[in-house]
Amino acid sequence: VPFLDICNTLLDPSLPLTMLDHDEFGDPRTKPQFDFLRSYSPYDNILSGVCYPSMLVTASFLDS
Known part of the structure; x- marks a missing residue:
């Protein structure tokens, strides 16, 4: 299953795997790590006016 909304997911401590995911992906509560995560987060890099191909x-x- 794709991990699309990286920043918002890792910033939500109520989600059961958030703290474990910090070990794997980084902790977006620190600016350098937030900036790095945002640089490759699919959800955060959708550009307005761009015609993206359809996906299924x-x-x-x-799956877990």
């Missing part, structure tokens, strides 16, 4: 993203019920 699927996942299995048992």
Whole structure:
């Protein structure tokens, strides 16, 4: 399953895996790490007026 909204997900401590994900991806509560995460976050890099190709993203019920 793609991890699309990296910054908002990692900033939400109510999500069950957020603190564990900080070990893997970084902690966006620090500006340098936030800037780095935002630089490659798909959700944060959608540009207005750009015609992106269609995508089909699927996942299995048992994907984790």
